[in-house]
Amino acid sequence: MNQLVKAFTKSILAGDVHALLELYSSSIDSKIDNFTFYEKIIKPSMYRIGELWEKNQITVADEHLATATLKYLLATIFTHQEALENQPKALLFCIEGEHHSLGLELANEVFKEKQWNTRYLGANVPVKDALTFISAWKPHAIGISIGMTTELTRLKECIEEIRAHHQETDILVGGRLVSHYSLDFLEKSKVTSFYDLLELNEYLNDMSNGLVSLKG
Template sequence: MLELHASAIESKMDHLSFYEKVVKPSMYRIGEMWEKNQITVADEHLATATLKYLLSYLMNEHKAGKNQPKALLFCIEGEQHSLGLELANEIFKEHKWNTRFLGANVPINDAVTFIEAWQPQMVGISIGMTTELGRLKTCIESIRKVNEKINIVVGGRLVAQYKLDFLEKEQVMTFNDLDELNSHLTDLSKQSVSLES
């Protein structure tokens, strides 16, 4: 992957394109192989850990100021795969957001407690398994009870593959990929600048 990243830099590929065109297909392929029993759980964990290690080596630190907007990111309880959300976290950082990444399999009550204490402007939730749809709905309802106006964004493999019609569009935004998230954050930055002018 380091060689791929080096060649991506030479070809003027930005971080977002590298994530979408190299890392994401690799993650999806690993997941597909695991689902078809072509690799073991140990193989899947090793491949994911290797990708995480390489990404930590490649990613730049993006420092956010104290007055920057805050985003809390986590995987819904039961969701063990957090690599895609880690990439989303990097996109937020590139846009100078102050982020907290809670990782995989976060219980709903713990996420809500963190939201109440930290008061982020946005919550990002990742979901990849259809079995967790009921839990996603419960999670969103629980967040809304403590903060009706907080922006909630949902992404992950499930969002890219299915229409989640039960999510009310004015309450929750869904993103199929990192390009869509990046565009949304770019638009928010432009709106913020125009409001300050």
């Protein structure tokens, strides 16, 4: 698996979509399902690229090319039927100040695999804009991604604002920060945190069962 991650990372940095598609196809042929591919191949590659950038071993341009290449790959290989209006709804966004959104894009794919109707707002979303969308669209779940400790205060404020207006809506938090730290305040606010996409997948299995009446 480590060799596949290395090859995947190298191809992303080279912007070689053809090589990436071949790696994906060979993985699926080897009976690796999409969730394992997200978690064991794509996510470690993303982290590796972030580490290279932090150590100045790649340039900003290299990182931008890698990001654009991976987004194109996701759009190419993960296609879904248009969501129906009576399916459960999920709103996903990165809090204001958080600019790394690829992990949340993968989470969005997990929701769609489970036939959720999703709205993905992307990176750096102000709380007031998120609240406006929540009030208008009324999602059953809100997914928030955070990767930097510098944005913890803003995450707390964001959750408090959502809870003040939408007490019963499920709030889910994931991202690199959640994978490395125990954020006790999330439990107090009745927020579910996720270490990885496999945990999210399991949670959505249970959650979707509880919302099955929406589809009837």
